[in-house]
Amino acid sequence: MNRSAGHIRSLGLLLARVGIGAVFLAHGLQKLNTWGHAGTAAAFDAMGAPLPDVTAFLATWVEILGGAALIAGLLVPLAGVLLAVDMIGAVFIAHIDSGIWVGDGGYELALALGAGALGLAAAGAGRLSLDALAAPRMGRKLRFAASPA
Template sequence: MPRTRAPRTHTAATATPAATSSGLLIIRVALGAVFLMHGAQKLFEYTIPGTVASFGEMGAPLPEITAPLVAVLEFAGGVLLILGLLTRVVAALLAVDMVVALVLVHAAAGFWVAEGGWEFVAVLGASALGLALTGAGSLSLDRPLLRGRAPAWLA
């Protein structure tokens, strides 16, 4: 007599590919929107000269170079995360951005963001690192353009 199997139930450990891709899309769009807005703030509200001055006051090295780089990375990186384009590379760069912000600016202020602490940059950095490790999922522009493969140096 042939064996019959019990119906398979899905748990967090056995999420469907569609659920995984949907979850990655939600994380990408939310994280991308936050980075996009912070980059836009640095570029258009504070302006580059204001962001350079702010970076200098915070003790960032070479603020004339790092401030514009960070502003553009956060703005363009946010757009690219939302689209799911070059996700692994962009997310890795944004994770580094958050580690530097944590170490140079936020660590000394303690944990709480209301006091200038590191809780918010830790969540942003961890989320970006997670995307760098997992990729964008199938609901992205990476899927058709890169076929889900990470660049060899990142894989």
């Protein structure tokens, strides 16, 4: 890959990470600060989520920490996979019966966020990330993705 294409790729990954990460972070903070754990767990129970107290806690913190990790570019492959799993749960537990359109309570947003998170997990964080800064110091152990950062 030539140098210019590498810079464009890294800028694209940065913009994708920040955009997707911000939405996840906002949703996690909404669960924590607006609804609280009890309100989130009650909503999860009403949707038929298994172990609603546990899944509400996990979804809240995966979205907060995973969203922040995407924004910072830290452990992006791991964060991306965890966020994608979170969205698989959202699609099949909360939204599948309402069709695709988010305006009808459908899975459109959860599907897009999950696919975006999984794409970032596969692509890696790019050069403009904490992963890229830490990789040389860690002997490149943080480089999870097959493609160059």
